Amino acid sequence: MRIPVIVLSGFLGSGKTTLLLRLLEESKRRGLQHGILMNELGKQDVDGLIVDEHSGAVLEKLLDGCVCYSKKSELGGSLKMLLNRKPDVIFIELTGVANPEEIADALTEPRLIGHLRLKQIITLLDAEHVLDYNSIFASDKQLVQTLRRQIEVADMIVVNKTDLVRMGHILKIKAMIHKHNDRAIVSFTKHSYLDLSPVLDGVEQIEITKQATFKRLQMAKVSTGGRSEEKQKDSHHHHENERSFSRVQTFTLPCSSTHITKKQVEQFLSLWGNSLLRAKGYILISEAGKMLLMQHAGRRTYWEPTFYSGEPYIVLIGIEMNEESLQSAWNSSMK
Numbered sequence: 001m002r003i004p005v006i007v008l009s010g011f012l013g014s015g016k017t018t019l020l021l022r023l024l025e026e027s028k029r030r031g032l033q034h035g036i037l038m039n040e041l042g043k044q045d046v047d048g049l050i051v052d053e054h055s056g057a058v059l060e061k062l063l064d065g066c067v068c069y070s071k072k073s074e075l076g077g078s079l080k081m082l083l084n085r086k087p088d089v090i091f092i093e094l095t096g097v098a099n100p101e102e103i104a105d106a107l108t109e110p111r112l113i114g115h116l117r118l119k120q121i122i123t124l125l126d127a128e129h130v131l132d133y134n135s136i137f138a139s140d141k142q143l144v145q146t147l148r149r150q151i152e153v154a155d156m157i158v159v160n161k162t163d164l165v166r167m168g169h170i171l172k173i174k175a176m177i178h179k180h181n182d183r184a185i186v187s188f189t190k191h192s193y194l195d196l197s198p199v200l201d202g203v204e205q206i207e208i209t210k211q212a213t214f215k216r217l218q219m220a221k222v223s224t225g226g227r228s229e230e231k232q233k234d235s236h237h238h239h240e241n242e243r244s245f246s247r248v249q250t251f252t253l254p255c256s257s258t259h260i261t262k263k264q265v266e267q268f269l270s271l272w273g274n275s276l277l278r279a280k281g282y283i284l285i286s287e288a289g290k291m292l293l294m295q296h297a298g299r300r301t302y303w304e305p306t307f308y309s310g311e312p313y314i315v316l317i318g319i320e321m322n323e324e325s326l327q328s329a330w331n332s333s334m335k
């Protein structure tokens with residue numbers, strides 16, 4: 001069973017740590033073991049200390065840099081450390097300037113891909129300031145773009161600090177959210193108090209799940225001795241639990257072992273417009289006569305030499321993309 005990962009994003013001071021503490025309390029009440037990864041820009045681990053104080057939770061910290069820049073290479077290692085402790089759920093609190101898509105990217109690392117699944121991206125907005133960011137940060141286009149992406153890719157948006165604004169202001173925020181993301185669940189909160197069922201429902205204790213599975217399999221064996229309805233129910237049950245609820249999803253396409261051209265691959269990638277956030281993989285390229293590493297980001301595709309010699313494949317990270325369409329488009333592109 002892949003461990004669900006819940007990502008908290010949102011600009012500085014929007015209420016991420018406050019929400020994390022609520023999530024820890026609720027997951028404890030549900031008997032869930034949690035792992036936490038906190039990423040902070042500064043050397044001082046302020047939020048980590050707050051969380052430690054409140055929960056005594058298992059924490060991994062990435063300090064003094066953002067997972068989107070300097071700490072990118074360490075992210076996979078930290079997630080692996082958490083994974084080794086076999087939690088039922090992992091919470092990641094990002095820095096205020098991180099793009100949550102980076103996490104989806106990190107989860108595609110070979111040592112993580114079969115073990116973790118992105119369950120939800122929650123973005124917190126500071127009701128008092130969120131409408132001013134465009135003008136405050138006008139000179140920093142990249143930051144404005146990141147803050148917009150935090151809204152666009154979220155599965156749940158929590159507009160926090162509503163005690164500090166009037167109703168008219170809240171309506172303006174609602175309209176702004178609707179413009180960028182009309183699919184997310186939106187909550188308006190004070191001190192990050194909200195119904196946590198949409199976040200934690202479906203997260204199960206791994207040990208209990210394992211025991212239940214074992215019991216069901218035993219029963220199935222005794223009753224029919226073969227592939228039974230119980231077994232099918234069981235695999236269905238698992239499938240349900242493992243479904244990714246996040247709009248940001250990862251797909252792995254095995255590529256044929258015959259050579260294809262860069263142009264064919266690039267044409268395939270260009271079919272998905274803004275839905276495709278990122279792609280990478282190892283493909284046998286005709287003009288190179290060998291395997292190349294393909295990296296696609298921000299609508300550009302880069303080709304690099306590689307020593308990889310396994311089966312060719314591509315990993316795609318997209319928003320609201322469909323595996324069947326991807327596979328059939330890939331098959332047609334290769335003709």
Ligand SMILES: Nc1nc2c(ncn2[C@@H]2O[C@H](COP(=O)(O)OP(=O)(O)OP(=O)(O)O)[C@@H](O)[C@H]2O)c(=O)[nH]1
Nearest residue numbers: 012013014015016017018096160161162190191192
């Ligand atoms: N007035 C008010 N204050 C709040 C609310 N929610 C959180 N705060 C306070 O705002 C401050 C920042 O909250 P945090 O939860 O630390 O925010 P954060 O997003 O983790 O902040 P960074 O770690 O800087 O990114 C804290 O002092 C909170 O107590 C709210 O709804 N209203």
